[in-house]
Amino acid sequence: MIEVSGLRKSFSVGKRGKTREVDAVRGVDLSVGEGEVFGFLGPNGAGKTTTLRMLCTLLEPDGGTVTIAGADLRREPGLVRRRVGYVAQGGTTTDEVTGREELVLQARMYGIGKAEAVERTEQALVAFELADFADRLCRTYSGGQRRRVDIAMGIIHRPRVLFLDEPTTGLDPQSRAHLWDEVRRLRDEGMTVFLTTHYLDEADALCDRIAIIDHGEVVAGGTPAQLKHEVAGDVVTVGVNGSGPRARELFGDRPYVRKLDLDERGGLRLYVDDATTAMPQIMRALDADDIAFDTLELHRPSLDDVFLIKTGRSLRDK
């Protein structure tokens, strides 16, 4: 549904005469299948929004080829516009008009006739549970209500792909869960959804596949499960207090440890293939070397582990 190859964009920043080029997106390749929820994950400033804006025809790419829903982004931007929907970060509802007015206008912007626009608005109000407040001014809406109007506007022309830029940023947990359900419902109806997020749990819970972007480059891609497996089967965290460096040395060359690092709280994280066989060996090794430990935790790797390994930084630190 979306094929991206070698997508590039740079901006010139600075004052006249002293400009310098900043590569915001440097050669992104992506492939998104029909009916997928695809997550584009990365810290702020990684190039997520720039990529998204290029895919939605808002920004002209410097290079690369993009095909979306059978249309070439550069040669047929008009066709792309008809086939994709876009919901900007933070939303665009206007205070002084009602949700219903917003939806009718957006439908009309896509060239839909008046009667048809009213009809589609009616359907969208029901589908997104907006009917109760559709005739109140947007000024009175909650953040979650506004976001649902935004998404309803994004699909009013029945696109095949919906782009959501950080759809749940700034929402309370309940609205967030509600929005996830909306996205799942759209997917079940056959829509391809491409969303950016810097929430790992969101990518994990909602997305069929994800790509991790950092410094304008895709550093990893796959299903959340694949990515986590790629990192390691399991993660064992040993609370070794002050003996961190010694413990690190101890496990550095053990064949059952794929990778290890020390976290900021003095815990040693060991990435192992299979915790059931590794745990006894870890305990025996600690015992033999007389390293005291107060906790021993086993957990499945999270996307944060993936991010940490791929980029060398924790996303949560942001």
Place this chain on the structure above:
Amino acid sequence: MKFLRDTWLVYQRQMLLVLRTPARLVIGFVQPITYLVLFAPLLKTALAPTGATTYAEAYRVYVPGLLVVLVLLSGFFAGFGLLAELRSGVIERSRVTPVSRPALILGRAFSEVTTLMGQAVVITVIALPFGLSVNVGWLLLAYLMLALMALMACALSYAMAMLIPSPAALGPIINAVSQPLSLLSGVLLPLTLAPAWLVGIAEWNPIYWTTNGTRALFTGSPGDPVVWQGMLIVIALAALSVFWATRMFARQIR
């Protein structure tokens, strides 16, 4: 056809927003009405050298100038509204649709022009009890000229906003352009009172001609050549400005 439909769509939306925020309309009135009530009464004596000896005559000279200032200055500030809308993402939401790009600009400009003309009518009506009297036919022609001036000012302002997309930098530049442009067209007092060198400069200012044209229509001399000269000039300027603004918009905003 699509272009006309889309322009109408954008226009309707912008007019809806104007009607939903009446406070903005009222603010637009305050200054012209203040001038009308507190400054214009001085003019009977001040304009005596031009032959205006009654309040009615003074208002026929002053009101058209006031309306020119209204449409020019308010029109020149339309670019700020555009920048705000660009920033808020409202325009971006339209840009992901296949809506006509010139329509996004023109629908907005026409809505500004409509608002300004509404204000112009109210100011004219308020001036009536002060003794303003003017032929309705010539008044309508004068309104047409003012509307074209408003369109020109809006379009210029949009184009400048595209060139200088920072409100902080745009403000001084717009002031620097609009102040001499309006003063050099004799909007406060007709330049018939001015020394020759000032008139010499003003004659290079196209707004001088359109202001004089509007004033000639108000004072009941539609046969004055400055009427058709001013009309031609303002038509040409409005067309050029609109062309420039839509081009800049299409290029900068896509």
